[in-house]
Amino acid sequence: xxxxxxxxxxxxxxxxxxxxxxxxxxxxxxxxxxxxxxxxxxxxxxxxxxxxxxxxxxxxxxxxxxxxxxxxxxxxxxxxxxxxxxxxxxxxxxxxxxxxxxxxxxxxxxxxxxxxxxxxxxxxxxxxxxxxxxxxxxxxxxxxxxxxxxxxxxxxxxxxxxxxxxxxxxxxxxxxxxxxxxxxxxxxxxxxxxxxxxxxxxxxxxxxxxxxxxxxxxxxxxxxxxxxxxxxxxxxxxxxxxxxxxxxxxxxxxxxxxxxxxxxxxxxxxxxxxxxxxxxxxxxxxxxxxxxxxxxx
Amino acid sequence: xxxxxxxxxxxxxxxxxxxxxxxxxxxxxxxxxxxxxxxxxxxxxxxxxxxxxxxxxxxxxxxxxxxxxxxxxxxxxxxxxxxxxxxxxxxxxxxxxxxxxxxxxxxxxxxxxxxxxxxxxxxxxxxxxxxxxxxxxxxxxxxxxxxxxxxxxxxxxxxxxxxxxxxxxxxxxxxxxxxxxxxxxxxxxxxxxxxxxxxxxxxxxxxxxxxxxxxxxxxxxxxxxxxxxxxxxx
Numbered sequence: 114x115x116x117x118x119x120x121x122x123x124x125x126x127x128x129x130x131x132x133x134x135x136x137x138x139x140x141x142x143x144x145x146x147x148x149x150x151x152x153x154x155x156x157x158x159x160x161x162x163x164x165x166x167x168x169x170x171x172x173x174x175x176x177x178x179x180x181x182x183x184x185x186x187x188x189x190x191x192x193x194x195x196x197x198x199x200x201x202x203x204x205x206x207x208x209x210x211x212x213x214x215x216x217x218x219x220x221x222x223x224x225x226x227x228x229x230x231x232x233x234x235x236x237x238x239x240x241x242x243x244x245x246x247x248x249x250x251x252x253x254x255x256x257x258x259x260x261x262x263x264x265x266x267x268x269x270x271x272x273x274x275x276x277x278x279x280x281x282x283x284x285x286x287x288x289x290x291x292x293x294x295x296x297x298x299x300x301x302x303x304x305x306x307x308x309x310x311x312x313x314x315x316x317x318x319x320x321x322x323x324x325x326x327x328x329x330x331x332x333x334x335x336x337x338x339x340x341x342x343x344x345x346x347x348x349x350x351x352x353x354x355x356x357x358x359x360x361x362x363x364x365x366x367x368x369x370x371x372x373x374x375x376x377x378x379x380x381x382x383x384x385x386x387x388x389x390x391x392x393x394x395x396x397x398x399x400x401x402x403x404x405x406x407x408x409x410x
Numbered sequence: 411x412x413x414x415x416x417x418x419x420x421x422x423x424x425x426x427x428x429x430x431x432x433x434x435x436x437x438x439x440x441x442x443x444x445x446x447x448x449x450x451x452x453x454x455x456x457x458x459x460x461x462x463x464x465x466x467x468x469x470x471x472x473x474x475x476x477x478x479x480x481x482x483x484x485x486x487x488x489x490x491x492x493x494x495x496x497x498x499x500x501x502x503x504x505x506x507x508x509x510x511x512x513x514x515x516x517x518x519x520x521x522x523x524x525x526x527x528x529x530x531x532x533x534x535x536x537x538x539x540x541x542x543x544x545x546x547x548x549x550x551x552x553x554x555x556x557x558x559x560x561x562x563x564x565x566x567x568x569x570x571x572x573x574x575x576x577x578x579x580x581x582x583x584x585x586x587x588x589x590x591x592x593x594x595x596x597x598x599x600x601x602x603x604x605x606x607x608x609x610x611x612x613x614x615x616x617x618x619x620x621x622x623x624x625x626x627x628x629x630x631x632x633x634x635x636x637x638x639x640x641x642x643x644x
Binding site: 136138156157159161162164166167169170171172173174175176177178179180182197198201202205206207 | 468472514515516522523524527529530532533534535536537538539540541542543544545547564565568569571572
């Protein structure tokens with residue numbers, strides 16, 4: 114199976130052929146994959162070199178002239194390093210675009226913390242109007258990328274990961290899907306993107322409703338409320354608690370409890386493998402089962 | 411906001427102090443407000459191909475005020491050229507006014523970017539120049555005004571290096587040099603642009619004919635930087 118990043122390159126290359134409004138801006142990362150597209154569309158595929166502030170500013174400048182930019186690099190360099198550019202060049206200028214990141218929170222543990230961005234979605238939560246897609250499978254990534262490209266002048270963040278669930282789920286770019294239906298009022302477990310397989314394994318035999326969120330922002334409050342659950346577990350592949358405020362807001366008028374699971378705040382100064390990091394953050398199936406069962410008991 | 415009758419009249423250079431006085435309530439203005447006055451006037455009066463009637467036209471020239479601090483001269487010139495009702499100048503900085511101490515593109519016709527945070531305009535201008543070219547709009551010029559101290563921001567150097575190397579011919583940077591940078595660029599501002607492959611010229615920022623000549627100097631295949639020197643800030 115291809116990775117989400119590989120799918121991104123292929124899909125975006127085709128979208129450039131189909132939609133003259135689209136343009137791609139890169140800062141070396143991923144540029145080799147877009148070489149053919151650049152040959153076909155030299156004015157709409159731009160590599161600015163290792164310059165991430167310019168990367169984001171250039172994307173927004175393209176948007177000021179009416180194009181729809183797709184801006185790509187690793188999450189650390191796309192959201193964190195040029196954060197003020199994201200805030201002002203897109204938000205304050207009131208223009209739209211698509212930011213597509215790779216590597217997420219723990220995709221390349223051997224690369225160390227410089228290439229991890231567990232805080233990207235929480236950071237975007239400080240801004241208004243960003244849609245956040247977190248696909249859990251390359252097929253979902255393709256669907257959500259197509260949604261993002263076609264979303265008029267919306268500001269959209271697509272978080273691609275090396276981690277994938279075994280099978281794709283239907284995704285619509287808006288709502289949470291119900292993957293497992295619990296009894297009336299059973300606790301709801303919200304699995305974000307690549308966390309679904311581990312959540313399904315962890316909740317096997319438990320009376321819970323499993324919701325699958327590939328578009329965590331805007332948060333599908335109606336979908337969560339429709340489950341009737343007042344006990345909610347959030348399982349996110351980034352900072353634990355990133356979606357707590359949104360879940361609490363969704364259930365503000367009813368007594369409720371929220372357990373937020375995700376990556377820890379403390380820097381994990383370890384290299385190794387992704388599975389080792391998932392276990393260290395308590396995000397492997399066995400750890401999740403222990404924590405979810407204790408909360409829903 | 412209370413709408414008032416729009417004045418359709420336009421104004422000349424000699425009337426700019428009076429327009430600025432509507433914002434400041436006095437005939438004397440701080441250096442931040444006037445350092446850009448002559449350079450901006452010549453640009454709007456003799457070079458930029460944009461008017462209130464074409465402010466949304468795809469093939470208009472773009473002017474991006476990156477140095478958003480002290481925008482009174484900018485607002486006065488927008489009013490003089492009919493983009494802005496001079497009556498709105500008196501509300502400068504007030505809650506109901508579209509005119510802030512830093513401009514907001516969504517509130518003022520003819521303002522291409524919201525600015526104030528330094529170092530954003532030049533990268534946005536790079537993207538604008540690329541975006542116009544990608545749509546076959548090879549005629550419009552993109553101008554961005556930065557301050558000499560603003561060049562301390564590293565984002566500008568990312569843009570300068572890229573635009574020069576890329577040969578972004580329709581990009582123009584106007585640097586207002588009032589010697590306000592704490593650690594100026596060794597060898598001068600123009601040298602830095604020139605080293606990156608730009609066409610450069612340094613002029614007296616109060617000399618209208620010199621400014622016009624600098625603005626209109628041909629620069630085939632290269633972006634163009636005009637350094638306009640004015641009296642030091644301090």
